[in-house]
Every structure is written in structure tokens, then in C-alpha cells.
Amino acid sequence: MCGIVGLFLKNRALEGQLGAMFAPMLIEMTDRGPDSAGFAIYHDPAPGRFTKITAFHPDPGFDWEAVCDTIRAELNATVADHRGGSHMVIHTDAAPKAAARLIEAADGKIQIMSVGTTIEIYKEMGLPDKVAEQFKLRLMAGTHAVGHTRMATESAVTTAGSHPFSTGLDLCLVHNGSLSNHNRLRERLRDHEGMEFKTENDTEVAAAYIANRLDKGRSLHGSLEDALSDLDGFFTFVAGTKDGFAVLRDAIACKPAILAETDDYVAFGSEYRALVGLPGIERARVWEPEPAVVYSWGRGAQ
Amino acid sequence: MTGLPETPVDTPPNIVVLDLAAEDLRAVNQRLQAAKPEDGPFRILHPRGAHALACGLNVGIDVEIEGHAGYYCAGMNKSARITVNGNAGVGVAENMMAGEVWVKGDASQSAGATAHGGLLVVEGNTAARCGISLKGAHIVVKGNVGHMSMFLAQAGRLVVLGDAGDSLGDSIYEARIYVRGKVASLGADCIEKDMREAHREELRTLLDRAGCTDAHIADFRRYGSARELYHFKVENLDSY
Numbered sequence: 258m259c260g261i262v263g264l265f266l267k268n269r270a271l272e273g274q275l276g277a278m279f280a281p282m283l284i285e286m287t288d289r290g291p292d293s294a295g296f297a298i299y300h301d302p303a304p305g306r307f308t309k310i311t312a313f314h315p316d317p318g319f320d321w322e323a324v325c326d327t328i329r330a331e332l333n334a335t336v337a338d339h340r341g342g343s344h345m346v347i348h349t350d351a352a353p354k355a356a357a358r359l360i361e362a363a364d365g366k367i368q369i370m371s372v373g374t375t376i377e378i379y380k381e382m383g384l385p386d387k388v389a390e391q392f393k394l395r396l397m398a399g400t401h402a403v404g405h406t407r408m409a410t411e412s413a414v415t416t417a418g419s420h421p422f423s424t425g426l427d428l429c430l431v432h433n434g435s436l437s438n439h440n441r442l443r444e445r446l447r448d449h450e451g452m453e454f455k456t457e458n459d460t461e462v463a464a465a466y467i468a469n470r471l472d473k474g475r476s477l478h479g480s481l482e483d484a485l486s487d488l489d490g491f492f493t494f495v496a497g498t499k500d501g502f503a504v505l506r507d508a509i510a511c512k513p514a515i516l517a518e519t520d521d522y523v524a525f526g527s528e529y530r531a532l533v534g535l536p537g538i539e540r541a542r543v544w545e546p547e548p549a550v551v552y553s554w555g556r557g558a559q
Numbered sequence: 560m561t562g563l564p565e566t567p568v569d570t571p572p573n574i575v576v577l578d579l580a581a582e583d584l585r586a587v588n589q590r591l592q593a594a595k596p597e598d599g600p601f602r603i604l605h606p607r608g609a610h611a612l613a614c615g616l617n618v619g620i621d622v623e624i625e626g627h628a629g630y631y632c633a634g635m636n637k638s639a640r641i642t643v644n645g646n647a648g649v650g651v652a653e654n655m656m657a658g659e660v661w662v663k664g665d666a667s668q669s670a671g672a673t674a675h676g677g678l679l680v681v682e683g684n685t686a687a688r689c690g691i692s693l694k695g696a697h698i699v700v701k702g703n704v705g706h707m708s709m710f711l712a713q714a715g716r717l718v719v720l721g722d723a724g725d726s727l728g729d730s731i732y733e734a735r736i737y738v739r740g741k742v743a744s745l746g747a748d749c750i751e752k753d754m755r756e757a758h759r760e761e762l763r764t765l766l767d768r769a770g771c772t773d774a775h776i777a778d779f780r781r782y783g784s785a786r787e788l789y790h791f792k793v794e795n796l797d798s799y
Contacts, residue, residue: 510687529627530608545667545686
């Protein structure tokens with residue numbers, strides 16, 4: 258089943274309330290996905306040439322300080338913003354890939370959640386309200402957020418198998434559905450395009466596919482249009498980039514989707530009830546996205 | 560219940576206001592299901608996308624839902640007249656037996672699925688699979704219908720004033736479809752058919768019941784079953 262939600266603010270005055278608006282959307286989708294929950298939030302852009310890396314370790318008592326010291330010594334990185342017990346955000350001016358590799362090498366259980374200038378991804382097993390509480394989602398400011406509540410069907414209930422998936426700088430993808438050609442596509446992307454995979458999950462393949470298209474210079478909108486011919490299976494996708502937000506459903510459109518737009522925001526929900534707490538929703542334009550049509554919004558050049 | 564909203568002066572004297580912001584969904588549904596024919600009309604506030612609202616109503620009461628409803632709204636309706644002043648989620652009026660369901664906004668997928676009788680009117684558009692496996696109900700959609708509408712429909716009518724998506728009427732049996740706009744494609748065994756006097760009469764009746772009195776019959780085309788798919792043919796014996 259799974260539930261997905263997304264919120265893209267058009268009115269900058271609301272940025273301080275992004276988490277407060279978004280958390281109830283995620284929690285409302287608990288019945289659609291009680292196994293794990295996660296969200297990508299775009300906020301606090303890293304200054305200058307710095308990159309933000311969000312990393313996860315399953316042990317809430319894990320000694321991040323030792324990792325931080327290694328990073329400081331080897332990468333001349335500042336380390337900040339350690340949230341909750343299991344995730345931390347590392348700011349570094351090292352090359353993003355090299356930094357991510359070094360962090361992963363510090364402990365076998367560390368997983369990189371996201372890399373980019375504005376993205377941070379938090380995900381955990383358990384009910385969405387606990388996950389939102391753990392990371393103090395309601396208090397987070399930002400420009401846009403994408404979230405997922407998972408009812409696992411295709412691979413194990415683990416933090417790594419939770420959504421959102423991120424396989425490129427500032428890119429995230431959440432997915433409701435299941436892909437049927439992900440094994441072959443994973444091979445193609447790994448063997449011919451040099452993409453790296455961390456899980457057996459189908460959504461990670463879709464995220465890598467989009468990251469690969471973006472790397473080749475396609476827009477987010479164009480990358481999702483390409484996905485219509487290269488991905489086979491059921492999907493409703495919500496994707497985020499540093500300054501963009503997009504929605505796509507497969508041509509059969511088995512998986513539900515609702516969009517709402519006002520002058521202040523664009524909101525996505527698997528079901529309308531996820532959107533009812535948003536300000537001005539009674540007057541919003543509310544519609545069901547058409548099958549096989551890409552909807553995208555952006556700030557600045559898209 | 561406190562904090563009743565102010566009701567307009569023309570409000571019927573017996574109106575019963577049920578507020579889902581204050582009352583449990585199950586309690587509201589049980590109140591509607593226990594109503595007597597002379598009760599009401601009922602007005603439901605703050606539906607907030609709740610699922611299975613106003614389902615299984617056996618008596619002819621009037622229910623107005625003020626806002627967007629979730630999945631399976633007005634499902635299994637037997638006699639009630641239910642209006643949604645907003646959008647309806649997946650499966651509105653599914654398995655309706657009789658009565659009337661009127662959606663003022665859009666309806667999601669599978670609107671009127673398997674409905675046996677009664678009238679469903681959607682003022683806006685419906686998503687995919689409108690009237691799937693229809694068993695006798697009448698559906699009038701003033702906007703467009705999505706792909707695979709009337710899939711496997713066995714009996715009943717669908718009138719579309721806008722356009723129809725791909726594979727309209729796939730594997731249709733003895734149901735009839737009238738479309739005023741464009742049909743993206745017809746499904747297997749669904750063909751365009753002549754519009755005869757009986758069809759013009761029933762189309763006029765349906766349009767009038769849905770309040771489309773200024774729609775012109777001549778603008779519509781009729782679609783139905785070629786009856787090639789569901790009749791057993793002796794030359795196909797070897798396939799079994």
C-alpha cells in the first residue's frame with residue numbers, strides 16, 4: 258500500500274512552518290504504511306562550497322564524535338546538527354563522493370541517507386508519529402519536503418529499505434507501487450552508467466535512473482517523462498530536487514494521488530485526508546493527477 | 560452537540576447537522592443508517608476526506624456532505640439521496656442499489672463500480688474505471704471520464720458530456736454508453752452503434768434528470784458491445 262506526501266512552498270513567508278504543516282500530512286498516512294517512515298527536507302543551504310551529508314547508524318548510542326574526529330582530521334570538515342539518536346548531518350567542503358565514502362568506511366553499519374547542498378533525509382522503522390517526533394520534524398523550517406509511510410511488499414522492513422531514496426545530489430524520490438523491470442534496469446545502470454546501489458529495493462533503481470538522467474543534463478520534468486518509457490510497473494512518484502518538486506503516475510494509475518495548489522503551496526497526498534490540515538485547503542484547487550502526465554514545479558530555472 | 564453553525568433562513572426545520580470534526584465517523588454513519596424515512600434532511604460538516612461516509616443507507620433520506628469525501632462514499636446506497644458538495648474519492652456509490660448520489664466536484668477512480676441501480680451524477684470529471692462492472696445503475700458525468708471506463712459493464716448506462724479516456728467499454732456486455740466529446744480509444748469488443756429512437760429517448764431522460772436540459776441529443780454518439788467476445792463459438796472449441 259504505502260502513503261506518500263509532499264509539500265512545496267510557493268510563499269517564502271511560510272518556510273518557518275514547513276515542518277509544522279508537513280508532519281500531520283505524514284502522520285495521517287499511518288494506516289497506509291505503519292512499517293517505517295521517512296522524509297526528505299530541503300532547508301539550511303550549506304554555505305559556499307560546502308556539502309551536507311546525512312548519515313545514519315542503527316545504534317542510537319553510537320559514538321558519532323569518533324567519526325566526526327576522523328572526518329575533521331582527514332577532510333578538514335566542520336560537523337554540525339546532530340539530530341535525534343540515529344542520524345547526523347555533516348557539513349564538509351571535501352568532494353562529496355570522497356566524503357561520503359570516508360563516513361561509510363568509519364563503521365560498517367553507517368549508511369549515507371543523502372548528499373547535497375540543501376537536502377537532508379531522515380528515516381526510521383516504526384510508526385510515522387514516532388519518526389516525526391524523534392527528528393522534531395514539526396520544528397523544521399524549509400522550502401519543501403517529501404515523505405513516505407511504508408507498508409513493505411517487495412523487500413525487507415529495514416531503515417535502508419525505507420523511503421525516500423536519494424542517489425544523486427539533492428535528489429530524493431518516494432514511491433507507491435512496485436516496479437517489475439528493476440533488476441534489469443539496475444544491472445544496466447550499474448554496468449553501463451557506473452551508478453552505485455545499496456539495497457535490493459526497486460525504488461532505489463528508479464531514483465538512480467532519475468539521477469542518471471539529471472546527470473546527463475535532463476530537467477527533473479524531462480527525466481520523469483523518460484521514466485514513462487523505461488520503467489515498467491506500478492508507480493506514483495514524488496520527486497524533489499534542490500529547487501524542484503514533481504509528481505508522476507504510471508499509465509494504469511492504480512496507485513492513488515491527489516494534488517492541491519494555492520498561491521502559497523503545492524501539496525501532494527496519497528489521499529485527500531492527508532491534506533485537510535493545510536491552511537486554505539478549502540479554497541485550494543484540488544485534483545487527481547492524470548495518468549502518465551508529469552507535473553512539476555520549481556524555483557528559478559528548472 | 561455545541562457550536563452548531565448558523566444555518567441559512569431557508570434551511571428545512573428538521574435539519575440534522577452532524578459534524579465530523581466533533582463526532583466519530585462510525586457514530587455518524589450509524590445515525591444515518593438508523594434514520595427513518597421522515598427524518599432529516601441531514602447535513603454533514605467537515606468530512607475531511609473520511610472513508611466510507613454515508614454507506615449502506617436503506618431509507619430515502621436526504622444527506623448533504625459539505626466538503627470532500629474519501630473512499631467509498633455512499634457505497635451500497637439503497638434509497639437515500641446523497642449530495643457531495645466537493646470531490647469524492649475512490650469508489651463513490653460503489654454497489655449502489657437505488658437512490659441518487661450527486662457529486663458537485665470531481666470523482667476519483669471506479670465511480671459507481673458494480674452499481675445495480677439508482678443514479679450517479681458527477682458534475683466534474685471522473686478518473687479511471689468509471690462504471691467498472693456496472694450492473695444496472697445510470698451514471699451521468701458532466702466532465703470527462705478516465706481510461707477503462709465501463710470495463711466489463713454488464714447493464715446500465717453511462718452518459719459522458721466531455722471526453723472519454725482510452726479503452727472505453729472494454730469487454731462490455733449489455734450496457735450502453737453515450738459520449739458527447741472525443742473517445743481516446745474503444746476497448747476490446749466495444750463499438751460505435753446507431754442511435755435509434757429508443758436510445759434518443761433514454762438519453763434525453765437521463766440528461767434531464769441530471770439537469771442537462773440544454774444538451775443536444777444529436778451531439779452524442781452511442782457505444783456498446785459487438786457481442787463477439789462473450790458468445791461461445793463452436794469454431795473455438797479446440798481452445799478449451
